[in-house]
Amino acid sequence: MANEGRGRVINLIQHNYVAVSIVLVIFLLFIPIPKILIDLCMILNLAFAVIIMLAVLSTARASDFQTFPRIILVQTMFGLGINIASTRLILSAKTVSTGISTEQSAMVQAFANIVAGNNIVIGFVIFIILIVVQVLVVTKGAGRVSEVQARFSLDSMSQKFFDVDNRLNSGMIDDEEAKRLKDAIRKEIDFYSNMDGSSKFVSGNVKAGIFITVVNLIGGFIVGMRFNGMNFSDALKTYSILTIGDGLMSQLPSIIISFATGLLVTGTKSDEDLGSQIREDFTRDGYTYIIVGVILIVTGIALRAGTQFLLVPIGGVFIFIGYRLSRKQNKEKEKIRQAEEQQKATNQSSASDPEKDKIALIDNLSLELGYALIPLVSKEKGAELLERITRIRNEAKLDMGFLIPKIHIQDNMTLDPNDYSFKIKGIEAGHANIRLGYYMCMDTGSVITPLKGEKTKDPAFGMDAIWLPEDQRQEAEEAGYVVVDPPTIIATHITELIRANAARMLGRQEVSSIIETVKEKNPVLVTEVLETAKLSYGQIQKVLQNLLEENVSIRDIVTILETLANYAAISKNPWDLTEKVREALGLQICLQYADNDKKLRVMQLSEDLAVLIQNNGQYPADGSKPMAALDPVDRRKWLDSVSTALARVKSKGYQPIILCPQVVRQLVHCSIEREMPGVVVLSEMEIMAAGRNVSVEVIDKIEDITKNDDMKEVI
Numbered sequence: 001m002a003n004e005g006r007g008r009v010i011n012l013i014q015h016n017y018v019a020v021s022i023v024l025v026i027f028l029l030f031i032p033i034p035k036i037l038i039d040l041c042m043i044l045n046l047a048f049a050v051i052i053m054l055a056v057l058s059t060a061r062a063s064d065f066q067t068f069p070r071i072i073l074v075q076t077m078f079g080l081g082i083n084i085a086s087t088r089l090i091l092s093a094k095t096v097s098t099g100i101s102t103e104q105s106a107m108v109q110a111f112a113n114i115v116a117g118n119n120i121v122i123g124f125v126i127f128i129i130l131i132v133v134q135v136l137v138v139t140k141g142a143g144r145v146s147e148v149q150a151r152f153s154l155d156s157m158s159q160k161f162f163d164v165d166n167r168l169n170s171g172m173i174d175d176e177e178a179k180r181l182k183d184a185i186r187k188e189i190d191f192y193s194n195m196d197g198s199s200k201f202v203s204g205n206v207k208a209g210i211f212i213t214v215v216n217l218i219g220g221f222i223v224g225m226r227f228n229g230m231n232f233s234d235a236l237k238t239y240s241i242l243t244i245g246d247g248l249m250s251q252l253p254s255i256i257i258s259f260a261t262g263l264l265v266t267g268t269k270s271d272e273d274l275g276s277q278i279r280e281d282f283t284r285d286g287y288t289y290i291i292v293g294v295i296l297i298v299t300g301i302a303l304r305a306g307t308q309f310l311l312v313p314i315g316g317v318f319i320f321i322g323y324r325l326s327r328k329q330n331k332e333k334e335k336i337r338q339a340e341e342q343q344k345a346t347n348q349s350s351a352s353d354p355e356k357d358k359i360a361l362i363d364n365l366s367l368e369l370g371y372a373l374i375p376l377v378s379k380e381k382g383a384e385l386l387e388r389i390t391r392i393r394n395e396a397k398l399d400m401g402f403l404i405p406k407i408h409i410q411d412n413m414t415l416d417p418n419d420y421s422f423k424i425k426g427i428e429a430g431h432a433n434i435r436l437g438y439y440m441c442m443d444t445g446s447v448i449t450p451l452k453g454e455k456t457k458d459p460a461f462g463m464d465a466i467w468l469p470e471d472q473r474q475e476a477e478e479a480g481y482v483v484v485d486p487p488t489i490i491a492t493h494i495t496e497l498i499r500a501n502a503a504r505m506l507g508r509q510e511v512s513s514i515i516e517t518v519k520e521k522n523p524v525l526v527t528e529v530l531e532t533a534k535l536s537y538g539q540i541q542k543v544l545q546n547l548l549e550e551n552v553s554i555r556d557i558v559t560i561l562e563t564l565a566n567y568a569a570i571s572k573n574p575w576d577l578t579e580k581v582r583e584a585l586g587l588q589i590c591l592q593y594a595d596n597d598k599k600l601r602v603m604q605l606s607e608d609l610a611v612l613i614q615n616n617g618q619y620p621a622d623g624s625k626p627m628a629a630l631d632p633v634d635r636r637k638w639l640d641s642v643s644t645a646l647a648r649v650k651s652k653g654y655q656p657i658i659l660c661p662q663v664v665r666q667l668v669h670c671s672i673e674r675e676m677p678g679v680v681v682l683s684e685m686e687i688m689a690a691g692r693n694v695s696v697e698v699i700d701k702i703e704d705i706t707k708n709d710d711m712k713e714v715i
Contacts, residue, residue, distance in 0.1 A: 216239070420490060583686055598695065
């Protein structure tokens with residue numbers, strides 16, 4: 001039982017060693033301990049300080065040593081606890097008039113004898129010099145550097161984040177690398193902020209050590225002369241030596257920690273440790289050492305008086321080192337020159353340069369800016385547009401169900417200064433003119449007092465608008481205008497262009513990424529789709545593109561893949577599979593167009609027009625898009641019928657939605673998508689899939705207007 005109890009105690013200490021150590025450090029401040037433990041703690045304190053300094057020397061980046069600020073606090077408290085315990089021992093131990101009692105700390109006596117010997121004055125001078133060096137040079141300098149680093153790190157935080165976002169949006173780095181860089185920036189900021197405060201612990205420890213030393217000296221005189229019966233001379237000699245020894249034992253670890261702090265905060269942001277950096281910096285040019293060696297030799301010959309016996313040999317050593325370095329550098333330069341000549345000869349003998357023969361891939365998405373719009377992405381100006389584009393990509397991912405390719409932002413001197421162009425795979429998808437320093441003000445029907453300004457159109461929705469200067473913004477808002485700033489105009493336009501062209505942005509690589517994501521949680525489904533159903537990435541891509549073309553989100557990718565796996569054995573035609581997927585997503589699609597009361601208000605296609613469309617449907621054998629091949633007369637009749645019903649529905653303020661049989665849904669959509677963009681075409685099977693979650697109201701009917709010119713509205 002006793003062994004089990006000891007085992008539990010040891011296990012508890014092993015798992016909570018930090019807490020146990022801190023508690024013991026606190027106990028040192030007020031609990032008397034024997035001299036053997038004081039000596040042991042002094043040795044550990046000195047060793048701990050050396051370990052910290054060596055750890056600093058092997059740390060490449062200061063922010064990698066995240067625990068350093070807290071380690072300083074713990075070490076400071078540990079040193080103060082030892083100092084207080086040592087002071088208690090010095091003042092409480094019995095001391096004879098002939099010397100120091102064996103009750104005193106051996107470490108204190110040993111350090112005092114090494115520094116002072118038999119001369120107390122020398123000991124005090126050395127001790128005072130150490131204090132001055134630590135306070136005025138090491139500690140003050142390290143504290144100042146920590147303060148400056150903290151201030152500059154905080155000031156440059158926003159700029160660094162904007163730079164990472166710019167590189168992410170331009171495609172130079174991926175999301176994982178951007179996250180890693182931002183985490184590194186946050187870690188660096190946290191470190192220097194903590195170091196700014198921790199450096200105060202170091203300087204405070206020095207001041208406390210000086211105060212304790214004075215107390216030791218004065219208290220020693222009083223104890224020695226009042227309680228130990230010593231005269232002034234013996235008390236001065238005895239307690240001065242003890243004070244020097246105790247002060248040195250407390251200040252030596254402190255000066256090591258101060259030096260380590262200075263080394264850490266003055267380091268660079270290189271990934272190499274200090275030793276590697278010094279080796280690189282001091283071996284760049286061997287002729288430097290040769291010059292130094294010559295100067296030493298000349299100085300020794302000129303001064304003489306015995307100095308030549310030191311300066312001349314040392315100068316010779318420097319010349320030898322410089323010669324070896326220069327020889328090594330010349331060999332490396334010769335290797336580089338030969339490699340360059342060989343490469344040049346290879347290039348000349350080759351029929352073509354492989355690097356030049358590589359195809360320059362077109363950016364999937366790119367935003368080109370005229371030079372007047374460059375401030376919108378400038379880090380010095382806040383880079384508002386970069387942040388908005390990052391949000392656009394994240395929102396589009398949630399909205400459409402796949403990661404939008406990175407948008408490469410670049411300037412284009414061929415554009416007008418205030419123009420921008422958004423391109424998809426090198427083809428312009430949108431173009432507009434923006435005026436910096438002005439706001440676009442749109443009248444949505446709530447304007448009370450019209451204002452005069454330069455007329456324009458909103459590039460995203462084509463609404464009429466005017467440009468007003470910044471100083472009229474408040475006036476425009478009070479007049480009832482919707483006021484939009486330039487970054488928001490561009491961001492909104494890009495958002496609408498991405499939604500309208502999502503199908504063009506979904507490539508096989510994006511499909512592969514989607515499937516890999518599903519595979520992490522649903523590997524059986526992916527195996528069934530790719531191996532059992534034997535659907536290719538291209539076939540899956542086509543189905544997803546068909547959905548995106550009609551603004552159907554593919555976020556529910558699991559349902560989509562399950563439907564493909566279920567029906568791939570019947571048909572692998574992407575258009576047939578698309579209809580089955582739409583049926584499976586019926587509730588999602590219907591809710592997308594339903595009102596707040598979950599009611600769909602539709603125009604129903606008449607049976608005779610449905611038959612007309614079906615009879616003229618063509619389904620290419622190569623699997624390309626089906627179409628309704630109507631003759632000119634029937635096509636005119638069809639379009640007139642749809643446009644007439646469409647006009648009546650729009651006059652009532654409803655969104656145009658056509659309800660038709662599933663067999664003709666694709667034919668209906670492809671027959672009107674060019675002349676009547678924005679019209680939604682739903683099938684009866686999609687309505688049935690929604691079930692009771694959505695109610696349907698037929699507000700109009702699409703009929704052949706040539707049969708009945710007096711057709712009445714169906715409500």
